[in-house]
Amino acid sequence: MPTCLNVTSELRHLAFGLLLGVLSCPAVAQSPVPSSKPSSLLLRPAAVFDGETMHADWAVLVEGDKIKAAGPASQISAPAGARTVELPGQTLLPGLIEGHSHLLLHPYNETTWNDQVLLESQALRVARATAHARATLLAGYTTARDLGTEGADYADVGLKQAIDQGLIPGPRLLVATRALVATGSYGPKLSVDVHVPQGAQEADGVDGIVRAVREQIGRGADIIKVYADYRWGKGEPSRPTFSQDELTLIVQTAKGAGRPVVAHASTPEGMRRATLAGVETIEHGDAGTAEVFKLMKQRGVALCPTVAAGDAISQYQGWKKGSGPEPERVQQKRQSVQAARKSGVTIVVGGDVGVFRHGDNSREAELLVQEFGFSPLEVLRAQTSGNARTFHLPDRGRIQPGLLADLVAVEGDPTQQITALRQVKLVVKGGVVYNE
Numbered sequence: 001m002p003t004c005l006n007v008t009s010e011l012r013h014l015a016f017g018l019l020l021g022v023l024s025c026p027a028v029a030q031s032p033v034p035s036s037k038p039s040s041l042l043l044r045p046a047a048v049f050d051g052e053t054m055h056a057d058w059a060v061l062v063e064g065d066k067i068k069a070a071g072p073a074s075q076i077s078a079p080a081g082a083r084t085v086e087l088p089g090q091t092l093l094p095g096l097i098e099g100h101s102h103l104l105l106h107p108y109n110e111t112t113w114n115d116q117v118l119l120e121s122q123a124l125r126v127a128r129a130t131a132h133a134r135a136t137l138l139a140g141y142t143t144a145r146d147l148g149t150e151g152a153d154y155a156d157v158g159l160k161q162a163i164d165q166g167l168i169p170g171p172r173l174l175v176a177t178r179a180l181v182a183t184g185s186y187g188p189k190l191s192v193d194v195h196v197p198q199g200a201q202e203a204d205g206v207d208g209i210v211r212a213v214r215e216q217i218g219r220g221a222d223i224i225k226v227y228a229d230y231r232w233g234k235g236e237p238s239r240p241t242f243s244q245d246e247l248t249l250i251v252q253t254a255k256g257a258g259r260p261v262v263a264h265a266s267t268p269e270g271m272r273r274a275t276l277a278g279v280e281t282i283e284h285g286d287a288g289t290a291e292v293f294k295l296m297k298q299r300g301v302a303l304c305p306t307v308a309a310g311d312a313i314s315q316y317q318g319w320k321k322g323s324g325p326e327p328e329r330v331q332q333k334r335q336s337v338q339a340a341r342k343s344g345v346t347i348v349v350g351g352d353v354g355v356f357r358h359g360d361n362s363r364e365a366e367l368l369v370q371e372f373g374f375s376p377l378e379v380l381r382a383q384t385s386g387n388a389r390t391f392h393l394p395d396r397g398r399i400q401p402g403l404l405a406d407l408v409a410v411e412g413d414p415t416q417q418i419t420a421l422r423q424v425k426l427v428v429k430g431g432v433v434y435n436e
């Protein structure tokens with residue numbers, strides 16, 4: 001849990017922050033909150049990572065909620081009334097983009113997924129999610145693709161509205177609402193005699209699927225998420241769920257309404273069907289083969305491998321990382337990611353955060369570098385300009401005049417040391433500084 005969850009001081013700071021147009025977290029607060037929101041902001045870091053490459057001695061000028069200029073510091077001067085922020089020794093990056101989160105979930109080693117879905121009230125889950133949204137933003141993630149409320153209905157739509165209206169701090173959200181599962185394939189599962197609420201919406205066949213997709217879109221889904229495979233019974237391996245025709249119908253229905261479809265899939269057959277149906281990204285892909293990655297590459301389908309989730313779950317199940325032998329699940333993921341890279345499939349960076357702690361989002365980037373052979377630069381590109389491209393967000397992910405002023409400054413050089421992403425010193429979203 002974030003350290004700034006003391007309710008009294010939280011409310012005091014929230015009210016104070018709202019009053020001044022700036023939200024302040026006591027755990028992060030280092031300097032006084034500015035007395036008014038400046039119309040422009042000149043940021044002078046040691047270097048700027050623009051979403052593609054590093055530039056030493058650059059400065060960035062923000063005007064309103066947009067980037068006005070970016071270039072050599074000597075060529076950018078502060079207009080009258082601008083506030084200049086010196087960021088010595090720091091790298092300024094585009095706000096990071098989380099590719100796979102669940103703001104309505106919290107780590108499974110605190111409460112199992114089943115108990116979160118069945119025993120926690122919607123009010124409790126939403127209250128917790130507001131803290132998760134704040135932790136995500138303060139970790140430097142100014143956008144998040146939130147892939148399913150896991151039993152909390154359409155609560156993500158309300159969360160997104162609360163963030164957009166400035167009621168609570170958080171990232172800009174792309175929400176998937178309830179997600180779609182084939183009847184009987186998901187959970188929680190208790191006794192056969194008891195029907196319990198499921199973690200996603202069950203839908204089947206032509207009428208059922210079309211109605212469910214339209215219903216989710218009508219109630220606020222930016223994305224349709226479908227579970228193309230899952231374990232049908234406890235302890236079973238994953239197997240395909242929806243038929244090819246059903247998946248194709250889901251994509252057609254969503255696409256007509258301008259919504260992309262993403263698929264949870266970890267089996268080669270589930271991945272194959274989802275790819276042929278026309279989904280845009282496949283989440284997890286644990287047992288992906290060279291053959292299916294080749295197909296994904298041909299069809300322009302990206303992989304979000306969520307390596308941090310498997311790593312976390314294996315540890316929750318008793319793996320003593322660093323001393324005990326590596327579980328099969330982790331080995332399999334490494335092989336799958338290697339095969340995906342070899343095939344040239346686009347990699348989306350997203351950790352399935354919620355399985356592990358919100359605010360710890362950079363765990364995915366770290367693992368990809370430290371344990372999966374990616375260079376820091378590859379991961380940084382993927383997590384900024386790359387994710388923005390895959391998610392159809394041309395207004396962000398790079399530092400360029402005219403784009404949204406979503407920026408994060410970290411101590412050191414993350415292109416050399418990916419762990420620098422943890423040293424967040426400044427978070428700006430839409431021109432507003434959030435962590436002073």
Ligand SMILES: [Zn+2]
Nearest residue numbers: 100102147352
């Ligand atoms: Zn997930």
